Amino acid sequence: MLQYLIRRVVTLAITLIGIMVVTFFISLVIPADPLSSIAGPQAPQETVDRLRKLYGFDQPIYIQFGRYANRLAHGDLGTSFQTGRPVLEDIAKYFPATFELATIALFFSIIVGIPLGVLSAVYRNSPIDHFSRVLSLIGVSMPVFWLGLVFLLIFYFKLGWFPEPGRLDIMLIEPERLTGMLLVDSLIALDWEVFFDALKHMFLPAFVLGLYGLAGIARIVRSSMLDVLSQEYIKTARIKGAREFIVLTRHALRNALIPAVTIIGLTYGGLLEGSVLTETIFSWPGLGRYLGTAFLTLDLNAVVGGTMLVALTFCLVNLVVDLLYAFLDPKITLARS
Amino acid sequence: MLLKDTPVTTDKLLSVQDLRVHFHTLRGIVHALEGVSFHLNRQETLGLAGETGCGKSVTARSVLRLIDPPGRIVSGRIIFEDRDILTLDDTAVRAIRGGEISMIMQEPKMSLNPVIRVGDQVAEALLIHDTSLNRSSARTQAEEMLTQMGIPEAHRTSRRYPHELSGGMAQRIMIAMMLVTRPKLLIADEPTSALDVTIQAQILALMDKLVQDIRTSVLMITHDLGVMAETCDRVAVMYAGNIVEMGAVRSVLKDPQHPYTQGLLKTVPDKANPDHPLYAIKGNVPSLLQPQNHCRFSDRCEYAMARCSREIPPVYQMTDDHEAACFLHDGQSISSGGKQVDLMNP
Numbered sequence: 001m002l003q004y005l006i007r008r009v010v011t012l013a014i015t016l017i018g019i020m021v022v023t024f025f026i027s028l029v030i031p032a033d034p035l036s037s038i039a040g041p042q043a044p045q046e047t048v049d050r051l052r053k054l055y056g057f058d059q060p061i062y063i064q065f066g067r068y069a070n071r072l073a074h075g076d077l078g079t080s081f082q083t084g085r086p087v088l089e090d091i092a093k094y095f096p097a098t099f100e101l102a103t104i105a106l107f108f109s110i111i112v113g114i115p116l117g118v119l120s121a122v123y124r125n126s127p128i129d130h131f132s133r134v135l136s137l138i139g140v141s142m143p144v145f146w147l148g149l150v151f152l153l154i155f156y157f158k159l160g161w162f163p164e165p166g167r168l169d170i171m172l173i174e175p176e177r178l179t180g181m182l183l184v185d186s187l188i189a190l191d192w193e194v195f196f197d198a199l200k201h202m203f204l205p206a207f208v209l210g211l212y213g214l215a216g217i218a219r220i221v222r223s224s225m226l227d228v229l230s231q232e233y234i235k236t237a238r239i240k241g242a243r244e245f246i247v248l249t250r251h252a253l254r255n256a257l258i259p260a261v262t263i264i265g266l267t268y269g270g271l272l273e274g275s276v277l278t279e280t281i282f283s284w285p286g287l288g289r290y291l292g293t294a295f296l297t298l299d300l301n302a303v304v305g306g307t308m309l310v311a312l313t314f315c316l317v318n319l320v321v322d323l324l325y326a327f328l329d330p331k332i333t334l335a336r337s
Numbered sequence: 338m339l340l341k342d343t344p345v346t347t348d349k350l351l352s353v354q355d356l357r358v359h360f361h362t363l364r365g366i367v368h369a370l371e372g373v374s375f376h377l378n379r380q381e382t383l384g385l386a387g388e389t390g391c392g393k394s395v396t397a398r399s400v401l402r403l404i405d406p407p408g409r410i411v412s413g414r415i416i417f418e419d420r421d422i423l424t425l426d427d428t429a430v431r432a433i434r435g436g437e438i439s440m441i442m443q444e445p446k447m448s449l450n451p452v453i454r455v456g457d458q459v460a461e462a463l464l465i466h467d468t469s470l471n472r473s474s475a476r477t478q479a480e481e482m483l484t485q486m487g488i489p490e491a492h493r494t495s496r497r498y499p500h501e502l503s504g505g506m507a508q509r510i511m512i513a514m515m516l517v518t519r520p521k522l523l524i525a526d527e528p529t530s531a532l533d534v535t536i537q538a539q540i541l542a543l544m545d546k547l548v549q550d551i552r553t554s555v556l557m558i559t560h561d562l563g564v565m566a567e568t569c570d571r572v573a574v575m576y577a578g579n580i581v582e583m584g585a586v587r588s589v590l591k592d593p594q595h596p597y598t599q600g601l602l603k604t605v606p607d608k609a610n611p612d613h614p615l616y617a618i619k620g621n622v623p624s625l626l627q628p629q630n631h632c633r634f635s636d637r638c639e640y641a642m643a644r645c646s647r648e649i650p651p652v653y654q655m656t657d658d659h660e661a662a663c664f665l666h667d668g669q670s671i672s673s674g675g676k677q678v679d680l681m682n683p
């Protein structure tokens with residue numbers, strides 16, 4: 001187990017180095033000059049030249065790369081042109097909001113998606129199956145910005161069930177920032193008012209994001225449940241006299257979840273990148289919006305830093321998925337995989 | 338080969354009467370069982386033979402009321418002791434399943450849950466039927482059962498997962514799982530046909546010994562008439578959803594009274610005379626899409642008469658314990674005709 005983890009961490013480091021090299025060269029071949037966007041279109045040539053010198057863009061490529069690699073190796077992601085702050089600080093500021101939203105959204109897709117998938121397999125072609133099919137269709141085919149706007153219109157503007165966009169009511173004071181996740185920080189501070197307000201603010205964006213994950217999870221659980229339910233060992237469980245609930249959970253679902261774990265992992269990885277559109281609509285100060293702006297303004301340090309972070313989270317999610325696999329499927333042993 | 342000489346009590350344990358099972362498929366209604374009747378005495382082994390698709394497994398699953406859609410038990414009675422399984426409520430049927438009637442299936446490796454330790458799967462059978470039992474004593478009992486099934490290092494093996502076991506080992510586990518609750522009836526649906534021939538006899542012997550120990554009756558489904566001669570007290574022969582002949586094993590195998598049984602016995606290869614060409618019954622199994630209105634064997638039968646393709650033959654009683662559903666017996670008995678291997682005295 002330990003050996004396996006060490007091997008995975010080494011693989012992870014190699015992956016990150018690869019990403020570092022690739023992003024560096026991509027930044028070189030972008031057909032636009034980042035300096036013009038920093039200095040502004042009307043800036044005089046001498047300002048641009050000064051900036052070029054300041055950021056080291058006048059040096060030969062191998063020197064630029066050496067400096068860049070050296071910086072990254074020391075955990076310095078550089079300064080964002082956009083905010084003027086170190087990229088690492090920006091990420092620490094924006095990522096927790098995305099992480100919190102993504103986790104709640106994933107939680108929602110799992111607790112609704114799995115039972116929905118199970119029920120629509122067990123009661124195939126019944127109203128619950130049709131309902132689940134329509135919900136999944138909405139989840140995958142409706143653009144999130146459209147869904148987000150419609151939900152805001154109905155549930156905030158018309159019905160007033162949920163609060164305005166943002167993370168917290170403007171009248172409330174944020175608790176002391178420890179993790180950057182409002183739900184966690186307010187729990188630590190035992191500030192229930194903030195906790196419940198933050199939860200309410202999270203509901204609509206998490207629902208919109210979660211609907212997408214839910215669609216995938218419900219579909220894969222349904223199809224793998226259908227497959228498992230026709231297996232001989234399910235008949236064995238019934239022959240033994242097991243109650244139907246036990247047959248469906250202990251005997252069927254445990255097997256059906258194995259393929260679902262991959263989809264859940266991919267969904268989470270995708271959610272953790274942050275969604276530009278959802279975060280914009282719900283005024284969510286998250287990574288998606290930060291990176292979106294960074295790409296548009298050619299804020300290269302922020303782009304590289306964000307890309308590394310996204311890659312890192314994907315690798316970590318993958319690692320968790322693999323560990324879960326080994327836990328769920330006795331045929332997979334970590335030592336040999 | 339020896340005939341079992343245990344005294345057979347004639348106390349009926351199971352009585353299946355006029356069972357009809359249909360499958361509603363896209364091609365139409367498959368009339369899989371068309372009035373199947375038989376009974377099984379306590380501590381008796383009844384063999385069920387017949388070509389593939391004739392309805393042996395459907396019969397077996399009906400007894401446990403485990404016919405999945407699109408199948409449906411249309412009519413009939415399944416009297417177990419004094420209860421009709423077809424009219425019991427779900428809770429009562431679940432108490433019978435695995436507790437009083439168990440079933441072993443053909444594919445042992447597919448029949449075990451891949452994500453649960455095999456010992457726990459055996460113990461689960463006990464825990465389902467005895468809620469006062471705790472987990473660790475269920476495990477201990479399960480391990481004892483594995484030892485009785487000749488499994489070496491029962492404690493270590495019980496902690497393994499199905500994919501780590503061979504087919505023979507998996508079938509021993511299945512047998513242990515199905516007998517650990519000491520059921521009154523064990524249904525064995527071709528328990529060894531998926532296994533290597535070298536271990537078939539061994540597994541059958543172990544099962545037979547355990548069955549004798551706990552005084553369980555057995556409904557033994559098999560293609561192998563040799564196995565049948567060896568292990569069964571009585572046999573029933575099925576053809577296309579009907580039982581065409583039934584009786585004491587010696588009498589049915591030595592003096593078959595239905596042309597289909599005679600044909601089936603002639604298909605057994607003669608070990609003493611290996612160059613002898615293999616016999617095959619001519620023609621094909623009829624489609625079950627039509628409801629039965631005549632003898633379903635008539636178009637393959639060399640003795641077929643005009644009425645065979647018009648009427649359903651009733652069951653004719655030859656002796657106390659030998660009956661056949663064939664019009665040839667409407668009057669006199671027929672001789673077995675042709676050469677067949679003597680399974681009783683090879």
Ligand SMILES: Nc1ncnc2c1ncn2[C@@H]1O[C@H](COP(=O)(O)OP(=O)(O)OP(=O)(O)O)[C@@H](O)[C@H]1O
Nearest residue numbers: 360362367369388389390391392393394395396407
């Ligand atoms: N799920 C099903 N859908 C449609 N027809 C079915 C189904 N299950 C069984 N049947 C029909 O019932 C008939 C009897 O099947 P059964 O499985 O009992 O045969 P069997 O005698 O056990 O054969 P085998 O020796 O191959 O196991 C078959 O002819 C088949 O057409």
Ligand SMILES: [Mg+2]
Nearest residue numbers: 393394395526
């Ligand atoms: Mg069968």
